[in-house]
Structures are given as C-alpha cells and as structure tokens.
Amino acid sequence: MSSLIAVPVRIVDPSKDLNSYGLGNVDWKERVEGWKLKQEKNMMQVTSRYTEGKGDIEGTGSNGEELQMADDARQPLSRVVPIPSSHLTPYRVVIILRLIILGFFLQYRTTHPVKDAYPLWLTSVICEIWFALSWLLDQFPKWYPINRETFLERLALRYDREGEPSQLAPIDVFVSTVDPLKEPPLVTANTVLSILAVDYPVDKVSCYVSDDGSAMLTFEALSETSEFARKWVPFCKKHNIEPRAPEFYFAQKIDYLKDKIQPSFVKERRAMKREYEEFKIRINALVAKAQKTPEEGWTMQDGTPWPGNNPRDHPGMIQVFLGHSGGLDTDGNELPRLVYVSREKRPGFQHHKKAGAMNALIRVSAVLTNGAYLLNVDCDHYFNNSKALKEAMCFMMDPALGKKTCYVQFPQRFDGIDLHDRYANRNIVFFDINLKGLDGVQGPVYVGTGCCFNRQALYGYDPVLTEADLEPNIIVKSCCGSRKKGRGGNKKYIDKKRQVKRTESTIPIFNMEDIEEGVEGYDDEKSLLMSQKSLEKRFGQSPVFIAATFMEQGGIPPSTNPATLLKEAIHVISCGYEDKTDWGKEIGWIYGSVTEDILTGFKMHARGWISIYCMPPRPAFKGSAPINLSDRLNQVLRWALGSIEILLSRHCPIWYGYNGRLKLLERLAYINTIVYPLTSIPLIAYCVLPAICLLTGKFIIPEISNFASMWFILLFVSIFATGILELRWSGVSIEDWWRNEQFWVIGGTSAHLFAVFQGLLKVLAGIDTNFTVTSKASDDDGDFAELYVFKWTSLLIPPTTVLVVNLVGIVAGVSYAINSGYQSWGPLFGKLFFAIWVIVHLYPFLKGLLGRQNRTPTIVIVWSILLASIFSLLWVRIDPFTSSTTKATSGQCGINC
Ligand SMILES: O=c1ccn([C@@H]2O[C@H](COP(=O)(O)OP(=O)(O)O[C@H]3O[C@H](CO)[C@@H](O)[C@H](O)[C@H]3O)[C@@H](O)[C@H]2O)c(=O)[nH]1
Numbered sequence: 003m004s005s006l007i008a009v010p011v012r013i014v015d016p017s018k019d020l021n022s023y024g025l026g027n028v029d030w031k032e033r034v035e036g037w038k039l040k041q042e043k044n045m046m047q048v049t050s051r052y053t054e055g056k057g058d059i060e061g062t063g064s065n066g067e068e069l070q071m072a073d074d075a076r077q078p079l080s081r082v083v084p085i086p087s088s089h090l091t092p093y094r095v096v097i098i099l100r101l102i103i104l105g106f107f108l109q110y111r112t113t114h115p116v117k118d119a120y121p122l123w124l125t126s127v128i129c130e131i132w133f134a135l136s137w138l139l140d141q142f143p144k145w146y147p148i149n150r151e152t153f154l155e156r157l158a159l160r161y162d163r164e165g166e167p168s169q170l171a172p173i174d175v176f177v178s179t180v181d182p183l184k185e186p187p188l189v190t191a192n193t194v195l196s197i198l199a200v201d202y203p204v205d206k207v208s209c210y211v212s213d214d215g216s217a218m219l220t221f222e223a224l225s226e227t228s229e230f231a232r233k234w235v236p237f238c239k240k241h242n243i244e245p246r247a248p249e250f251y252f253a254q255k256i257d258y259l260k261d262k263i264q265p266s267f268v269k270e271r272r273a274m275k276r277e278y279e280e281f282k283i284r285i286n287a288l289v290a291k292a293q294k295t296p297e298e299g300w301t302m303q304d305g306t307p308w309p310g311n312n313p314r315d316h317p318g319m320i321q322v323f324l325g326h327s328g329g330l331d332t333d334g335n336e337l338p339r340l341v342y343v344s345r346e347k348r349p350g351f352q353h354h355k356k357a358g359a360m361n362a363l364i365r366v367s368a369v370l371t372n373g374a375y376l377l378n379v380d381c382d383h384y385f386n387n388s389k390a391l392k393e394a395m396c397f398m399m400d401p402a403l404g405k406k407t408c409y410v411q412f413p414q415r416f417d418g419i420d421l422h423d424r425y426a427n428r429n430i431v432f433f434d435i436n437l438k439g440l441d442g443v444q445g446p447v448y449v450g451t452g453c454c455f456n457r458q459a460l461y462g463y464d465p466v467l468t469e470a471d472l473e474p475n476i477i478v479k480s481c482c483g484s485r486k487k488g489r490g491g492n493k494k495y496i497d498k499k500r501q502v503k504r505t506e507s508t509i510p511i512f513n514m515e516d517i518e519e520g521v522e523g524y525d526d527e528k529s530l531l532m533s534q535k536s537l538e539k540r541f542g543q544s545p546v547f548i549a550a551t552f553m554e555q556g557g558i559p560p561s562t563n564p565a566t567l568l569k570e571a572i573h574v575i576s577c578g579y580e581d582k583t584d585w586g587k588e589i590g591w592i593y594g595s596v597t598e599d600i601l602t603g604f605k606m607h608a609r610g611w612i613s614i615y616c617m618p619p620r621p622a623f624k625g626s627a628p629i630n631l632s633d634r635l636n637q638v639l640r641w642a643l644g645s646i647e648i649l650l651s652r653h654c655p656i657w658y659g660y661n662g663r664l665k666l667l668e669r670l671a672y673i674n675t676i677v678y679p680l681t682s683i684p685l686i687a688y689c690v691l692p693a694i695c696l697l698t699g700k701f702i703i704p705e706i707s708n709f710a711s712m713w714f715i716l717l718f719v720s721i722f723a724t725g726i727l728e729l730r731w732s733g734v735s736i737e738d739w740w741r742n743e744q745f746w747v748i749g750g751t752s753a754h755l756f757a758v759f760q761g762l763l764k765v766l767a768g769i770d771t772n773f774t775v776t777s778k779a780s781d782d783d784g785d786f787a788e789l790y791v792f793k794w795t796s797l798l799i800p801p802t803t804v805l806v807v808n809l810v811g812i813v814a815g816v817s818y819a820i821n822s823g824y825q826s827w828g829p830l831f832g833k834l835f836f837a838i839w840v841i842v843h844l845y846p847f848l849k850g851l852l853g854r855q856n857r858t859p860t861i862v863i864v865w866s867i868l869l870a871s872i873f874s875l876l877w878v879r880i881d882p883f884t885s886s887t888t889k890a891t892s893g894q895c896g897i898n899c
Pocket residue numbers: 178179180181185212214354355356359379380381382449450451596597598599637640641644773774775776777
C-alpha cells in the first residue's frame with residue numbers, strides 16, 4: 003500500500019478561496035480573440051492538409067511506393083458496405099406486401115364485428131390497430147440498413163506515420179461508477195487497465211473515472227490500479243495482446259503448442275499472471291476492509307479523514323495519477339493520464355444521476371486535458387479491442403464525415419451471458435438490426451456506453467453542414483431566422499456561418515436578435531462582450547473552461563500552471579456551477595430522463611448532426627448484463643421509465659425539433675423508442691383475451707370462415723417472412739430473434755406496464771424516479787448461478803397472472819370440448835392457438851419463476867392464483883364481453899354450465 007503515499011495526493015479543498023483564478027476576466031477577451039485567430043489558422047491548415055495533401059506528401063519522396071502511399075493517404079478512411087440487393091429487395095417487397103395485407107386484415111376486422119361478444123371484438127381490434135402502428139414505427143427506420151468498414155492503415159498513413167510525431171487527435175475517456183458494492187472495484191479496475199493500455203499515442207489519451215459514490219474504496223482501488231498499470235501496459239504493448247483487461251485476457255485459453263508462441267512470451271505471461279493475481283488479492287483486501295465503515299468514517303493513508311465520507315454531502319475531489327509527471331512504466335515509457343473525479347454533492351442540489359456525472363467530467367477534462375473527442379463507457383464496459391479509439395477516428399478525423407458526425411456508437415457486447423440468453427440480455431436484434439438500419443438514415447441512437455463524441459457536438463453547436471446536407475427550404479428556415487436573407491444569399495450565408503459558427507450559430511441557445519447582432523457586427527466590441535456574457539450564461543462562470551471550448555482541435559496551452567488548472571477543475575465540479583446555465587438543457591448530457599442516453603443523442607440529431615455505427619469484427623467493447631430475471635426486469639423497467647419521462651417532457655420526439663434537420667425516419671425511430679412502453683397496455687389485454695375466449699366460449703372473430711382464416715394466415719406468413727428476410731440481411735440467428743420476441747412479451751406485460759404508471763406518477767404527483775444501478779457480478783462464479791437467483795419483485799405479478807389465466811383457460815376450454823362432442827373442437831383450435839402463443843412467449847419467464855430447484859416462491863403462487871381466480875370468476879359471472887340478450891339465447895356457455 004506504499005503506492006498510495008508515493009502518489010502525491012492533490013485533493014483540493016474548495017472551501018479555500020476559489021475566487022482567485024489564474025485567468026482574470028480582463029484578459030478573457032484577448033484570449034477569445036486569440037483562439038479565434040488560431041482556430042481559423044488551424045482550420046486552414048487542416049483543410050489544406052486534407053484537400054491539397056498531394057503536394058505535401060509528394061514532397062517527402064518520389065519513388066513509386068511513396069506515391070502509392072500518398073495516394074492511399076488521400077483515400078477515405080471508411081466506406082459504406084452496402085447490403086446486397088439480393089437480400090434487400092425481397093425484404094422490402096415483403097414489407098410492402100405485409101403493409102397491404104395488414105390493410106386488408108384491419109379492414110376485414112373492423113367491418114366484421116362479433117355480434118354476441120362486441121366488447122371482446124372491439125378490444126381486440128383496438129389492440130390490433132395499436133400493434134399495426136407500432137409495427138410501422140419499428141419497421142420503416144429499417145428500410146436502409148448499411149454496414150461500414152474502416153481502413154486503419156489509411157488512418158495511420160495520414161495521421162500517424164512512423165518516425166513522425168503523431169497527428170491523431172487527443173481523446174478523453176470517461177468511466178462512470180457509483181456504487182463499489184454493486185460495481186466491484188475489480189471490474190472498474192479492469193476497464194481502466196484496458197483504457198490505459200489502449201493502442202493510441204499515450205500523450206493523447208486520458209482516462210477520467212467519475213465516482214458518484216465518493217467511496218474511498220474506489221479511490222484506493224484506482225491508486226492500486228495505476229501502480230499495476232506500470233507493469234500491465236508495457237506487457238500488453240510488447241506482446242500485442244487482446245483484450246487488454248487482465249481478467250478477461252487470462253480467462254482466455256491459449257494454445258501453447260501453436261508455432262508462433264515464443265518461450266519468452268510464455269514466461270512473461272506466466273509472470274504477469276502472477277502479478278495480476280497479487281493485484282487481485284490487494285484489491286480484494288481493500289474490498290474486505292471496506293465492508294464495515296468505521297464509526298468516525300474513513301481515514302486516508304496520510305491520516306486525514308476521507309472528504310467523501312458522506313456521499314450526499316462532500317466537496318469535489320480530484321486526484322491525478324500517472325501521466326506527464328506521474329512516473330513511467332517499467333519500460334521507461336510514459337503512461338496515459340488517469341484522473342479520479344468525484345463531483346461535489348450537497349443536500350438540496352439536483353445531481354442528475356449519470357448525466358450530471360458526465361457533465362462534470364466534460365468540464366474537468368476540458369480544463370485538464372481537453373481532448374478534441376471524448377469516449378464514455380460504463381465501469382463494466384472494457385475495451386475488448388485495443389484499436390477502438392482508432393476505429394472511431396476513422397470517422398471523426400475523416401475530412402468529409404468528421405465535420406457533421408456528433409458521435410460514433412459501438413454496439414454493446416456482453417460477457418458472462420447464459421448459453422441460451424434466456425432473457426435476451428444480448429439485445430442482438432436491437433444492435434444488429436435496428437441500429438444498422440438507423441445507420442443508413444441519420445445514425446444510431448446513443449446507448450449510453452461505448453460511444454465516442456465530438457466535443458463540439460456536446461457543447462450544443464450545430465454541425466458544419468454543406469449546402470448538399472440541407473434542403474433549400476431548410477437553410478432559409480433554420481439558419482437565417484427567415485429574415486433578410488433571400489434565396490440567392492444562401493450560399494454566402496453558409497460560408498459566413500462557418501466562420502462565425504462558434505459564437506452565433508446555435509438556434510436554441512441564442513435568440514434571433516443575438517444571431518442577427520452577431521452576424522452583422524462580427525468585429526464589434528459590443529457584440530464580443532455580449533457573446534462573452536452569453537457564453538457565461540451558457541457554459542457557466544469558468545473562463546478557463548470557456549477558453550477551452552474554443553479549441554476545436556483540443557489540447558491546452560502549454561504555459562498554463564497545473565496547480566491553477568486543478569483549482570479551476572474543482573470549481574467546475576462544484577454543485578452550484580450549473581445553476582442558470584445551459585448544462586443539461588441544451589449542452590452536455592441532457593437531464594430529465596433516466597435514459598439520458600436516448601435524450602442526449604436525440605438532441606444532437608435534432609440539430610442536424612449525423613452519428614455513425616461502427617462494428618469492427620473484433621467487438622470494441624464488452625460489458626456485463628444482469629442475467630437473473632428480477633434484475634433484468636428492473637433494468638428494463640428503468641429503460642422504459644426513461645422513455646416515458648421523455649414522452650412526457652418538452653423533448654418529446656413527437657413534438658420537438660421541427661426545424662427540418664431531423665430526418666423523418668430517424669424521428670419515427672425515436673418515437674418508437676419512447677412510446678413502446680405504452681404498448682404494454684394493449685399487449686396485456688391481448689394476452690388475456692385468449693383465456694377469456696376459452697372461458698366464455700366466445701371468440702374475437704365472428705365465424706371461422708375461410709375468408710377470415712385467410713387474412714389471419716396471410717398476416718402470419720408475412721410477419722414470418724419479414725422476420726426471416728431481416729435475419730438474412732443482418733446475420734442474426736433465429737434463436738436470438740425468438741428470444742427477443744419472447745422477451746418483448748415478458749417485458750411488455752411487466753416492466754413496461756409499471757413504467758407507464760410510475761411515469762404518470764412522476765408527472766402528476768412529482769415523485770422523482772431513481773436510477774437503480776444493476777449489479778455487475780464479479781467474475782468468480784462461472785456456472786451462471788446468477789441466472790437462477792430469485793428476488794421477489796411486484797414486477798412478477800402481471801406476467802404470472804397472464805400465464806395462470808391462460809393455463810386455466812386451456813383446461814376449461816378442453817374440458818368443455820370433451821363434454822360436448824366433436825363439433826366443438828373446431829372453434830376451440832383457434833382459441834387454443836392464441837392461448838398457446840401467449841404461453842410459449844412467457845415460457846422463459848415461467849422458467850425464471852421456477853428457479854433452479856423448480857420451486858416457485860409461495861408468494862408468487864398465492865398472488866397469481868388469487869388474481870387468476872378472481873378474474874375467471876368475474877368473467878363467468880358478469881361476462882361483460884357478451885351482451886345479455888345473446889347470452890340467454892345462445893346455446894353456448896363457459897365453464898359455469
Ligand atoms: O447516479 C448515477 C447512476 C449511475 N451511474 C453510472 O451509470 C452507468 C450505467 O448503469 P447500469 O446500472 O449499468 O445501467 P445499465 O442499464 O446496464 O446501462 C445502460 O443504460 C443506461 C441508461 O439507463 C445507460 O446510462 C448506460 O450507459 C447503459 O449501459 C454505470 O456505469 C453507473 O456507474 C452514475 O455514474 N451515477
């Protein structure tokens with residue numbers, strides 16, 4: 003533990019005089035102007051490098067090979083790999099056919115009411131119409147799916163040539179963590195190690211760890227991690243291993259008999275494995291020590307009390323490990339900087355959960371390292387591919403794409419999921435079908451982790467759009483405030499806009515007067531002062547931070563004094579910093595939803611940015627997922643609740659952002675991601691219907707005619723066909739697709755329903771929603787014991803009830819048919835079909851209830867039997883779905899005969 007003392011502890015106490023910034027307000031103006039000049043120069047250099055790169059590179063040599071290289075360096079850094087039309091065309095044809103069939107089906111359904119069970123029929127038809135609409139929302143954003151391919155060699159040729167200083171952009175990597183008990187420090191440590199060992203110039207990577215739990219355990223574990231990194235990073239780089247998270251690397255089996263393996267490597271690997279085991283022991287000792295909090299709170303190594311003893315009331319804390327002045331690795335090389343950040347927390351302040359933590363990191367990182375791009379991961383999502391940052395740069399540093407790309411999203415992949423992925427944790431359908439579809443429209447939604455952002459996009463600026471990117475009417479509407487500029491002036495305006503983009507562009511942030519003022523009086527003293535004021539209003543009172551926002555290429559001025567910067571960093575993570583600013587409203591991660599990710603991405607797309615979906619063959623990131631039923635349902639509940647929060651907020655995609663920049667299909671996809679929890683209501687109704695039909699002997703279709711059967715069968719066939727063709731172009735397996743369907747019903751009948759009610763409660767009664775963090779299992783239990791863990795939650799009640807009701811229905815229906823001869827078997831089959839459809843969808847849920855020992859907790863059984871019998875009795879007695887007249891005359895009746 004000597005390591006802790008070796009590292010200079012630089013926790014700054016903000017109670018001490020915060021008002022003496024290194025940069026006074028006086029020189030602010032000069033700074034801004036300085037940056038602007040520099041900025042323009044940079045831009046020019048960059049563009050000339052991009053476009054006129056020819057001369058520049060040819061100058062370096064003139065043999066054929068170099069020319070070839072020069073040629074390669076001018077090639078695009080990525081390309082779209084279209085999906086073969088032999089796959090896409092039939093897919094699209096079937097979608098259209100399905101649409102037509104659906105139209106006829108609904109026409110048939112609406113015009114053929116069931117006379118003796120009118121309410122039953124009406125309910126089913128309403129449900130069907132809702133399902134049809136939600137299908138449209140889900141289907142059409144998948145009309146233009148694409149794949150992409152990156153060219154890492156070209157990236158290297160252009161920006162990272164051997165023997166020259168690397169031109170790659172600096173990147174800040176964020177890791178969020180909150181609760182070391184649910185998110186074991188070893189998991190976080192592995193993530194951090196994989197970042198520190200990433201394949202990217204060390205002086206251009208910084209890793210920021212946000213600790214929202216202000217836990218000394220996290221801090222100490224990080225300190226240990228930074229020590230271990232000195233050995234781990236050179237080992238990774240020397241042997242070029244993957245993945246660079248030790249736990250997962252050593253879990254891999256390697257074949258020592260393969261010819262390429264050298265004896266020296268085997269030896270070093272063995273030694274490193276021992277080192278890692280010792281590291282694990284140290285971390286586990288820390289965890290063990292942290293189990294019981296001492297009465298007087300924690301004390302640090304140097305005897306001072308830990309400032310974060312009260313997680314709800316503590317100062318901001320920052321500690322810099324490694325990096326420039328923090329010592330070298332065992333090979334004598336520099337390491338990336340590692341920064342521990344715990345933002346200030348005080349009672350009475352809104353902290354905005356993860357989104358608030360991320361915004362604090364944006365500011366700290368801008369002050370300390372200011373990477374031009376930033377990438378965020380959850381504490382359990384490690385870099386599985388050490389080239390992930392380079393992959394992202396293939397888009398971000400691409401001359402054509404970079405200027406309009408707000409983020410590059412990587413798919414989430416998972417370790418430790420049970421073989422059959424019972425609860426669809428891998429979410430393959432979403433990641434391999436929906437997001438690929440969106441990539442062909444305006445880009446994938448942001449999923450909260452494994453995503454590389456353009457800092458400028460997070461600052462709420464608009465993308466640099468060329469004329470081709472905007473339809474003519476849109477330019478007039480959104481750029482010119484519809485005044486003064488005639489159609490002929492568009493082009494000129496855009497050019498001008500590019501120059502002044504930094505201060506005047508963004509519509510939602512500045513009102514029209516500001517924009518006009520800014521454009522017309524660009525050199526005006528007054529306007530500069532004004533923009534200073536509005537910049538402070540937007541970004542908060544930190545001149546250092548504001549100055550940093552002007553550096554589009556990232557980096558901080560070399561002359562700045564680190565101590566001053568650290569002080570400023572503490573200032574920007576203080577509680578009141580965001581008061582009356584645009585943080586969380588227009589800039590940074592957006593507040594107001596526990597799925598801050600969807601909201602944040604939506605905001606950017608609404609400004610006209612595009613995003614990119616990047617799926618390198620070796621998955622870029624891997625994380626863990628809750629594999630037991632209750633945790634999974636709670637996770638899905640949080641997501642659905644987040645969606646409802648957005649639905650009921652001012653950022654609702656149905657109403658928000660009609661400035662012509664959000665593509666229609668992209669909007670549909672966003673609407674789909676926020677309204678889906680509502681589908682739970684028709685879904686539950688529809689899942690109970692078969693049971694009611696079986697119990698009452700009525701049906702949702704008047705008579706089983708050939709005509710009716712035809713529409714049902716055609717519809718099923720077309721649903722099946724779209725499914726199959728979708729699987730064909732996406733390469734998703736049928737099992738994954740089926741799990742997804744099942745979990746759609748399981749989640750729909752439980753978590754989504756609860757989310758709708760909790761969301762309404764929030765809006766009507768002001769009850770705040772909380773972010774229940776999912777536990778990340780530590781990796782020691784390899785036998786999926788986790789899968790069988792049973793925790794009681796009321797989320798289990800509705801699906802269990804639906805299951806039981808349908809089972810009772812089947813029994814009742816069959817016994818009735820047995821009693822009344824063969825002619826009653828015909829109609830029964832239709833009903834049985836639907837009831838069985840419900841049960842097979844809920845089958846994984848049933849398995850979850852039964853647990854490993856096949857024993858369902860009594861409370862679940864009691865509740866469900868109670869509810870089910872109440873329902874059954876009610877239907878039989880009141881029978882609201884059949885009108886009383888027909889009841890008397892019709893010879894049929896249910897189990898009450
Ligand atoms: O107050 C908080 C609460 C959470 N977190 C972090 O948020 C992340 C996500 O939490 P987790 O419980 O793992 O949620 P998941 O449902 O697994 O996460 C997905 O969904 C979330 C939105 O609900 C996104 O934020 C995540 O990035 C995405 O991986 C973790 O790193 C937490 O440490 C904080 O930093 N502060």
